[in-house]
Amino acid sequence: MKTIGLSLPNLAVEPVLENLRECLESGWVSTGGRFISEFESKMKNYVKCVDAVGLQSGTAGLHTSLRVFGVDKNQEVLAPTLTFIAAVNPITYLGAEPVFIGCDHSLCMDPNLIEKFCSENCEMIDGTLYNKKTGKAIKVLVVVHVFGNMADMERIMEIAEKYNLIVLEDATEALGTYYTEGKYAGKYAGTIGHAGVYSFNANKIITTGGGGMVVSNDQEFLDKIRFLSVQAKTDPLYFIHDEIGYNYRMLNLQAALGTDQLDRLESFIETKIKNFKKYEEAIEGIDGLTLVPFNENNRANHWFYSVVVDKEKYGLNKDELLLELVNSNIQTRPIWGLIHQQKSYLNHESSGTEVAEWYYDRVLNIPCSSNLTDEEADYVIAKLKEFKR
The missing domain is CATH 3.40.640.10 (Type I PLP-dependent aspartate aminotransferase-like (Major domain))
Incomplete structure (x- = not known):
């Protein structure tokens, strides 16, 4: 692949x-x-x-x-x-x-x-x-x-x-x-x-x-x-x-x-929603992984798909899973380093960052292109299942 x-x-x-x-x-x-x-x-x-x-x-x-x-x-x-x-x-x-x-x-x-x-x-x-x-x-x-x-x-x-x-x-x-x-x-x-x-x-x-x-x-x-x-x-x-x-x-x-x-934007969004639902259905059956949902009161463009990794249930933490996916030719990334923890902003005031820190430790973004094929999505899903310990 x-x-x-x-x-x-x-x-x-x-x-x-x-x-x-x-x-x-x-x-x-x-x-x-x-x-x-x-x-x-x-x-x-x-x-x-x-x-x-x-x-x-x-x-x-x-x-x-x-x-x-x-x-x-x-x-x-x-x-x-x-x-x-x-x-x-x-x-x-x-x-x-x-x-x-x-x-x-x-x-x-x-x-x-x-x-x-x-x-x-x-x-x-x-x-x-x-x-x-x-x-x-x-x-x-x-x-x-x-x-x-x-x-x-x-x-x-x-x-x-x-x-x-x-x-x-x-x-x-x-x-x-x-x-x-x-x-x-x-x-x-x-x-x-x-x-x-x-x-x-x-x-x-x-x-x-x-x-x-x-x-x-x-x-x-x-x-x-x-x-x-x-x-x-x-x-x-x-x-x-x-x-x-x-x-x-x-x-x-x-x-x-x-x-x-x-x-072509609306057709891109239609594809992204379809692929998100495909991932969502599959990941529901993988203990230890969940997709961050989009809010129900809006039609989100579904730009990125965020997977929450629970090490206790899945067997790998998000960094270990990231490495496995990258080694399988699946481009994956964590969410950004939190800004209040960046070197240039360490001395700036922050408030209520606990939830952000929790997600930073657990979230990976998986392939979500508007031209992602069914074959590619199936491959990503198969690997997420394969790597569960």
Whole structure:
């Protein structure tokens, strides 16, 4: 069996080649060209928001969003500890400090822990939340929809309103996830808070190789993001720059790929759901392994599949199982190192990290590509059964 990748891009060559040929023949290969605006338009229509701005990465989207929200060195930002570090680093780019909040059993930030930190560790002064320990203002909360599972946005938005917090949704893993019931029925991940950010890295559910997108229902906010992403040109003709900007605009080449990918997103999600159910049914019969479920009140995009390994019942811990799978040509990975335990963030405040630490010790991600075949899924399942002690 050839190596089964963890999360591989699903690319249709012919329509993409036509788009790329147009870019090459027209010369529009950089930060100008029709595919950028086309991709942005398709995205805003898909997630049902006012507008979208294409950037070079999800990280760029988080960075510029935080800047436009006014985050600076005098502030702290609430952020999850169980996430990829790119969700947190942009906070420090602006001189602010993250405060790490633990997760619930969806692997997303636990709203109870957010509420607890705000009520017990902070105080409201003139409409602004302040950390009683450091005296720093907290104005922004970054929430990550981990592996495509929607965080509890109903509770989080209630807490944000109570404490006057701006909510930035890191939906880089959750494009296509939306609520099916409740207050936000029909609302997509990334469109509930004040702004949302998507990523099109090669391992995401759709890809442009790199690239990202910021969405919001605040046109003025998005206009500022777009302005900063092209080096903040106040007068493009005479190269007048009244602010410090960034070289963050999406490339036309990336967007030429993205327009086709977005057209195929729903079919990708359909396949991912089918494969998740196949794994779920099989793993239910393997004592010591369980799949982390997706929340029932939303249609999750099922981006990643997370297996919880119970060593007492399975006979191997997650690291031992990882090694067995890799040696069987099955690409597998643990969840990210928790951010509050990373060298650069050891001295930062954290709260309620016990559940995140429990999952870190037990979770593996198994192959979940939208082009994963039945034969490949059967092989992974067979190996999970074989390695049980």
